[in-house]
Amino acid sequence: MKRNRKYPKSRFGWLWENMEGKRVLFIIALFGTALYNILQIVVPHFSRQLVDLFNQVQRGELVMSENEGTFYRLIGLMVGLTLFRVVVVYLDCMAYERVSQSALYRIRNYLYNKIQRQDMKFYSQYRTGDLMTRVTGDLDAVRHNIAWVIRCIVESITLFLSAAVYFFTINVKLALCIVTIAPLIFFIVFRFRKMVAPMHANLRERLAGMNTDAQENISGNRVVRAFAREEYEKEHFDKTNQAYRDTNIKTQKVWLKFFPFVDSIANALPVILLLVGGMFIINGEISVGDYVAFSLLIWAIANPMRMMGNIMNEFQRFAAASNKVMEIYYSEPEIVDRPDAISHPERFEGRVEFDHVSFQYEDGKLPVLKDVSFVAEPGETIAIIGETGCGKTSLIQMIPRFYEANSGRVLVDGLEVEKYKLTDLRKNIGLATQDVLLYSDTIEGNIAYGDSRLTQEQIEKYAKYSAASDFIQRMPEGYETIVGERGVGLSGGQKQRISLARALAIRPSILILDDTTSAVDMETEKQIQHSLRNLDFPCTKIIIAQRISTTKFADKILVLKDGEIIESGNHRELVSAGGYYADLVKLQLGESVVSA
Ligand code: DUT
Ligand code: MG
Numbered sequence: 001m002k003r004n005r006k007y008p009k010s011r012f013g014w015l016w017e018n019m020e021g022k023r024v025l026f027i028i029a030l031f032g033t034a035l036y037n038i039l040q041i042v043v044p045h046f047s048r049q050l051v052d053l054f055n056q057v058q059r060g061e062l063v064m065s066e067n068e069g070t071f072y073r074l075i076g077l078m079v080g081l082t083l084f085r086v087v088v089v090y091l092d093c094m095a096y097e098r099v100s101q102s103a104l105y106r107i108r109n110y111l112y113n114k115i116q117r118q119d120m121k122f123y124s125q126y127r128t129g130d131l132m133t134r135v136t137g138d139l140d141a142v143r144h145n146i147a148w149v150i151r152c153i154v155e156s157i158t159l160f161l162s163a164a165v166y167f168f169t170i171n172v173k174l175a176l177c178i179v180t181i182a183p184l185i186f187f188i189v190f191r192f193r194k195m196v197a198p199m200h201a202n203l204r205e206r207l208a209g210m211n212t213d214a215q216e217n218i219s220g221n222r223v224v225r226a227f228a229r230e231e232y233e234k235e236h237f238d239k240t241n242q243a244y245r246d247t248n249i250k251t252q253k254v255w256l257k258f259f260p261f262v263d264s265i266a267n268a269l270p271v272i273l274l275l276v277g278g279m280f281i282i283n284g285e286i287s288v289g290d291y292v293a294f295s296l297l298i299w300a301i302a303n304p305m306r307m308m309g310n311i312m313n314e315f316q317r318f319a320a321a322s323n324k325v326m327e328i329y330y331s332e333p334e335i336v337d338r339p340d341a342i343s344h345p346e347r348f349e350g351r352v353e354f355d356h357v358s359f360q361y362e363d364g365k366l367p368v369l370k371d372v373s374f375v376a377e378p379g380e381t382i383a384i385i386g387e388t389g390c391g392k393t394s395l396i397q398m399i400p401r402f403y404e405a406n407s408g409r410v411l412v413d414g415l416e417v418e419k420y421k422l423t424d425l426r427k428n429i430g431l432a433t434q435d436v437l438l439y440s441d442t443i444e445g446n447i448a449y450g451d452s453r454l455t456q457e458q459i460e461k462y463a464k465y466s467a468a469s470d471f472i473q474r475m476p477e478g479y480e481t482i483v484g485e486r487g488v489g490l491s492g493g494q495k496q497r498i499s500l501a502r503a504l505a506i507r508p509s510i511l512i513l514d515d516t517t518s519a520v521d522m523e524t525e526k527q528i529q530h531s532l533r534n535l536d537f538p539c540t541k542i543i544i545a546q547r548i549s550t551t552k553f554a555d556k557i558l559v560l561k562d563g564e565i566i567e568s569g570n571h572r573e574l575v576s577a578g579g580y581y582a583d584l585v586k587l588q589l590g591e592s593v594v595s596a
Contacts, residue, residue: 129212430508
């Protein structure tokens, strides 16, 4: 097997690694397969002896009554060994099933874990439907390889070899006439493999594409409906579905090109046997019993040949699928703990500093942050304001180290964020993201997501802080109400408040709110601002906002434009400076307030 250079292990090395705990069973299963295929010789072998016995009796060379013992012994052995073979086949199937399921379980868990620990870059690279295909369909092709393909390979080889060897023990010349055909088949199958391998890779891509389409449309069903694009989406899906089907058919058709040759060769075998074997009987070179053995076992030479195409097809499917699975299996997140990462189990003070930070997305063309510097002292509130796309979200994502600066330093409590263990750093940061995602769980469960030890009172307290307790109490099942994809619908502002409660509930040293109150009304926002100023734990707040009412009370306001801080200071200072911020104040509150 060619080594897959991209990954640290070959496909089979990788499978072997994941069969841990079941490797002995797998080896036994392989031997089992070999055994029950060798046992295929039993019936032809004993038939041969029986036929020769009958022949000798018929010719008067032996007396049947003297040989009844042999007769019954042969029949008994034949039946006994055949039954034994059935038991071996049964146990063997079970063994493969166990090994393959156990490997599947292991790989699936490993992949899930891998995907969980990936960084933001990974998630912008792979689409959900693609990842889902890898851990389901592609992984199942890997399991199928262990449970079926490998078994078929061993089966075909042992069947072919044992029949061939048995033939040679009976008559070398006749055996040679039959077996010399084999190399021709190998040549054909080799050609086939070359043609079909890229087609299977293509097929896996198309499957992933189709699943991605389906997944995006199902989760985006509201958009589809809102724009009345059902017909368009249906047609679009039909196209990807068609492409998948056509590629499937095309892949299957490749073997059809080769199949007539292989089948003709396989079908020629009995004819050769009739011809040559018949002559040999007439010459007295072989007995009729010998001929019977040959003819009862000729399928054991022909079938593996016919199976080759199928096996090769399945094997290429496995190869393509395993490539996709291994890509995730061996992927490494770039943002990980450094080997010398510092453990910091205690609470952080909450000092955040940006020191000449510049940043650009890897796939982006322009820098998103340019030479950003500011300090948030413990307990301070920093507001970030700026037009859409100016880099606010990108900026705050550098604090929990979702992305890393291209130059400059991001420091928390005086130390670069890269120097901390990721979990220690992130455990101290409460983040309410711009697009709110709630889990399909109770409201209570969602709020306590970051700390499952929270008591009911605590949960209610944080809901109160985020001005959510009123509407939660009005729900039929209160805190027990299930929300999320399958739960009751919540308004945008309600979701934002639950997400704020979730961020507060971990009592973070640094609280980051990305436009978290954009969808709540002014009055509710005021309440939230009030509770944020009176939290019962020390906390540095970094708040992205569009409203002056939010930024007004901040210790420092940063105005961001095209990734640069163009103004900074508190409300009063910025208003009197008469820049962008002052204009914004005029726009939002009216001229009179500014001049007052
Ligand atoms: N950008 C990327 N890749 C990403 C995310 C954003 O290239 O994965 C670009 C888009 C934009 C710039 O970075 O031009 C800044 O984006 P950001 O999300 O930081 O903007 P924002 O200030 O948070 O905008 P908004 O107020 O709309 O949330
Ligand atoms: Mg944003």
